[in-house]
Amino acid sequence: MYRYKITFAYDGSGFAGFQIQPHKRTIEQTLKIAVNKIAKNPTPPLHVIGSGRTDAGVHALNQVAHFDCPFELSNESMRKALNSLLPRDILVKKAEQVAPDFHARYDTHSKRYRYRVAQGEFVDPFKRFYTSHYKYPVDVAKMNQAAQDLIGEHDFTSFVASGSQAKSNVRRIDDASVVRDDVNDEIIFEFEGNGFLYNQVRIMVATLLEIGNGQRPVDDIPRILAAHDRQAARMTAPAAGLYLVSVNYDETNVKTVDDFNKTE
Amino acid sequence: MYRYKITFAYDGSGFAGFQIQPHKRTIEQTLKIAVNKIAKNPTPPLHVIGSGRTDAGVHALNQVAHFDCPFELSNESMRKALNSLLPRDILVKKAEQVAPDFHARYDTHSKRYRYRVAQGEFVDPFKRFYTSHYKYPVDVAKMNQAAQDLIGEHDFTSFVASGSQAKSNVRRIDDASVVRDDVNDEIIFEFEGNGFLYNQVRIMVATLLEIGNGQRPVDDIPRILAAHDRQAARMTAPAAGLYLVSVNYDETNVKTVDDFNKTE
Numbered sequence: 001m002y003r004y005k006i007t008f009a010y011d012g013s014g015f016a017g018f019q020i021q022p023h024k025r026t027i028e029q030t031l032k033i034a035v036n037k038i039a040k041n042p043t044p045p046l047h048v049i050g051s052g053r054t055d056a057g058v059h060a061l062n063q064v065a066h067f068d069c070p071f072e073l074s075n076e077s078m079r080k081a082l083n084s085l086l087p088r089d090i091l092v093k094k095a096e097q098v099a100p101d102f103h104a105r106y107d108t109h110s111k112r113y114r115y116r117v118a119q120g121e122f123v124d125p126f127k128r129f130y131t132s133h134y135k136y137p138v139d140v141a142k143m144n145q146a147a148q149d150l151i152g153e154h155d156f157t158s159f160v161a162s163g164s165q166a167k168s169n170v171r172r173i174d175d176a177s178v179v180r181d182d183v184n185d186e187i188i189f190e191f192e193g194n195g196f197l198y199n200q201v202r203i204m205v206a207t208l209l210e211i212g213n214g215q216r217p218v219d220d221i222p223r224i225l226a227a228h229d230r231q232a233a234r235m236t237a238p239a240a241g242l243y244l245v246s247v248n249y250d251e252t253n254v255k256t257v258d259d260f261n262k263t264e
Numbered sequence: 265m266y267r268y269k270i271t272f273a274y275d276g277s278g279f280a281g282f283q284i285q286p287h288k289r290t291i292e293q294t295l296k297i298a299v300n301k302i303a304k305n306p307t308p309p310l311h312v313i314g315s316g317r318t319d320a321g322v323h324a325l326n327q328v329a330h331f332d333c334p335f336e337l338s339n340e341s342m343r344k345a346l347n348s349l350l351p352r353d354i355l356v357k358k359a360e361q362v363a364p365d366f367h368a369r370y371d372t373h374s375k376r377y378r379y380r381v382a383q384g385e386f387v388d389p390f391k392r393f394y395t396s397h398y399k400y401p402v403d404v405a406k407m408n409q410a411a412q413d414l415i416g417e418h419d420f421t422s423f424v425a426s427g428s429q430a431k432s433n434v435r436r437i438d439d440a441s442v443v444r445d446d447v448n449d450e451i452i453f454e455f456e457g458n459g460f461l462y463n464q465v466r467i468m469v470a471t472l473l474e475i476g477n478g479q480r481p482v483d484d485i486p487r488i489l490a491a492h493d494r495q496a497a498r499m500t501a502p503a504a505g506l507y508l509v510s511v512n513y514d515e516t517n518v519k520t521v522d523d524f525n526k527t528e
Contacts, residue, residue, distance in 0.1 A: 059390070088387055093386075124273075125355045126323070127272050167420060
């Protein structure tokens, strides 16, 4: 078997999320159908392993997955074959043959998420699936200041939704920023970290918006983190504004095909 | 009855076009339901008259329509009432009470359309409903030069689709431009004129793209116009890239409520 890593974008608005569910259109299922078609529908069917799930309506600019193919194709042929079989709301940007022990989920080093909030009085009809909407005035500098308190290794129990199956709620955030995009009249939140819990980004964004709007003090994040209590954070921002920007792998840990061949 | 003019945007990707059709979700039908709900569902029901139709998948930034309401509401109350009843893919930007003889279709002075073509090798999953895609290189200066030959009053028989019900194919184009949007890697076509025939903009864009790609000479437009033959132009660009930008009324001809009250 030949293992391939793929990097792909999707518009999440037409999917019931990443993970396969019966009778639902999901990203995993859509990829699985294409991969099996390329592999001439082997029995048992091939699996596609994503770097992690995204919820219904959540988008990805550079999601990563891996799968094994019973025969070898060039990276470019694999990318083209996948794109010719996939619907137009998924685009494979890159396909790379990798060492057979590369794992899209276990080898993840960090992930980056973006959250877009449109301002202005009305929901722009063209943005309804691509941003959330918050019409109230917000102090972006205050939100950005508060966001810095999220950086570091913390128990994020106060920022996890009830459906989470994680064994530990300890995660590390390496970067957090909140900026205004004047051209599009949007607020852009970005977070990079070693992993995010169920709905964590959306709960952090909702909490920061409350800080930006003056409903919470700017120094409220350390108190909420210390509470270890989901009730301390309250709101969850909607799925539509969330984008998985990148999934990063520790280059030294990712065996390329060349490395693999050398050690053979 | 009190007549209202409304200016509204819509994302056309979820609609089977503007005009009411049985068992289809259309913009006219969706507006009609909201307007009749505000008017407490009178018998016979109120009609909504648009400035003109748009096809399935075509968008509008500022479409215009009028309707009559059996009672008076302030402009702001009317706008808010409509937006509270309409789905999120239609947004009423402005509601204005106008003189009872204002007519959204007959009083039109000119219309402006925009057409967005994404370049690059792949269809961006986030643009698939909002631009068309043309991956081949094009000479924007040539296209813009050729577009100037469309300006003026012409018989556009060569640029009209077979479904047209127009009595005359003579129309006047006042402005035509083709520019490159480097930020978004798109080509932007704009046309303003006193009216456009069925699929006219989409056929003009397809023809200009053939000129930009060198499949036709830069001076081909006068020849195509003179042919008075749909076969001379050939292709039609897809609906997804087309936007109705504005519908313009001759201000001196639009009686405002104040004018109307003065003459009463």
